[in-house]
Amino acid sequence: MLKVDFHVHTSSSDGTLSPKEVVKRAHDNNVKYLAITDHDTLSGLDKAIEESLKYDITLIPGIELSTQHNNESVHLLGFFRDNNFKNDDLIRELANIKDHRIMRAKLMVDKLKDEFNIEVSFEKILKEANDTIARPHIAREIVNCGYPYNLEEVFNKFIGKGCKAYVPTLKLSTSDGLKLLKRYNALVFLAHPKLINDSNIDELLLMNFDGIESIYFQNTQDETSRFLSLADEHNLLVSCGSDFHGDLESDDRHGDIGCMQFPSNYLSKFLSALDLPLL
Secondary structure (H helix, E strand, O other): OOEEEEEEOOOOOOOOOOHHHHHHHHHHOOEEEEEEOOEOOOOOHHHHHHHHOOOOOEEEEEEEEEEEEOOEEEEEEEEEOOHHHHOHHHHHHHHHHHHHHHHHHHHHHHHHHHHHOOOOOHHHHHHHOOOOOOHHHHHHHHHHOOOOOOHHHHHHHHHOOOOOOOOOOOOOEHHHHHHHHHHOOEEEEEOOHHHOOOOOHHHHOOOOOOEEEEEEOOOOHHHHHHHHHHHHHOOOEEEEEOOEOOOOOOOOOOOOOOOOOOOHHHHHHHHHHOOOOOO
16 A cells, blocks of 8 residues: 555644654655645745655645634645646735634744743744644644643643634635635645534535545544544545644654554545546
8 A cells, every 4th residue: 555645734834843854754755756845835835845856755746724614713725736836826826814813823822821821932833834834833842842731732721712812813714725725726625624613515516626645644543533424425535644744753743754553445536636647
């Protein structure tokens, strides 16, 4: 079975490894098809593509776009079928989301101090975030400052949804996010449906998605079976992802690159939709 991974983050968003380091790790893990899907940014793709040419890896340019539906964060995985990820209009639209993320992070840092007396440097967090700033940057700084929590505890107690220091992302609707990515010739998948709690997934899947991330690192076996069945019922493609962020020692919410098994029948359909050959 070929090793693949279609949900991976770099230091261009909230991963710890650079785009080149991520591609090198994928190579070391014998991954043959890799999608870089940083949060709301495309800035690491050129370096990742350049690095992939050194190895026997097919690099798929992608993105994980943050949207809102039913007052809930819903993430979309976009996989580009051509060079539209370099489109200036798309990059400008993503820059607006990036600016909002900076303001969001500042609000969260302020709330951490006001609500929990946890003081971290916003300037240092901003400096550590090479491009797109996200909650893991804040969580890592809390741990690095010596507070007695691991990354999962920081999310569960302070900055996860429903916590007092949580601030939502820009309210781009899921419907508008789908239209945005499709405008630039991307296949759009519903990311990690396991993490959707307040919305009906069947209803979401009626929104013109191309596929669903049915095989995901955090899934139980039953959840994977359920999401594969949903893909079949809605005639959708299936993707597979570790949600790699790099910090495997202190982060048990995300897997290593290529750690998920992706059956060949799903892989061939996925690659065919992207006009890519199966090795």
